Amino acid sequence: MGEDDLKETTVMKGIGVSPGVVIGKAYLFDRRDAQVPLYKLNDPSLIAGEIRRFRKALRESEKQLLELKNQLSDLGGGMQPLYIIDIHIMILRDRKFVDRTIRNIREMSVNAEWAVRMTIDKYREIFDRMEDDYLRGRISDIQYAGQRIITNLGEKNLTVVEMGEGFVIIATDLSPADTAQMKIDRVLGFATDMGGKTSHTAIVARSLEIPPCWAWRTSPGLSRPTITSS
């Protein structure tokens, strides 16, 4: 079978959020760890330790975001998206967010990862009821912050993405923190499964003058040639 037989053309429609056309290889970016353990604490004596573990992950997450922010500030060039990192830090410091998660651990006897997910789900319920598209979309910021805590609860460290020249990033969604960990001058465009004109991914992409495109329900293979346009 020749190489051409392995190729397959898929057309996906998305909402363009910034102008431009790019052609490049796809890079599948997956921040989410599918193996997040969720379990009940079967002994009440474990609760205090679990809360400590959550607080430690919270501090780690905040520290990482502050470091990222400093790195980006050092790059200069009036990085507008820096304030989005501030918003994520504020979510990590939000007393309601923190108290709600601790209450989940205490009252539902669940591990910290599960408790964070419950908190995110609770906010999703609240934000889903909002009529304003922009505000409804802010659940993504809560997810970014929450996902970072969950990652820090795990053993594995956050991956720094190393990639070659000229890729189009394919992802479920992206935060400014994710894009900060990529070599941005090598990224041609973003295609994500979530987001719209007001999403923070779009704001980041526009400020970096990268043309992104939003495709729905994508399941792309690695290195498949991809065109994103808007």
Next chain:
Amino acid sequence: MVKIRTFDIANRLGIHARVAAKLVETANRFQAEIFLEKDGVEVNGRSILGILTLFCPRGSRLTIRAEGADAEEAIEAFARLIADKFGEV
């Protein structure tokens, strides 16, 4: 000391995430406890998620209550921020 004042939100986009962040930053500069109220719902002025869930588009009436020794200064700082439309249009 308790200071209460009501404001009209006049910037085009209303209280979006960046503006909510500015409100939190302002609240954090003061000792006073800060509460924001809209349509009978009150949230803590230091909670970005609380402020976002208030849902304040342009034209919303927002009441800010400051409780503490520097309540007066806090309210004045909020008044300046809101009068300046949060540095936006």
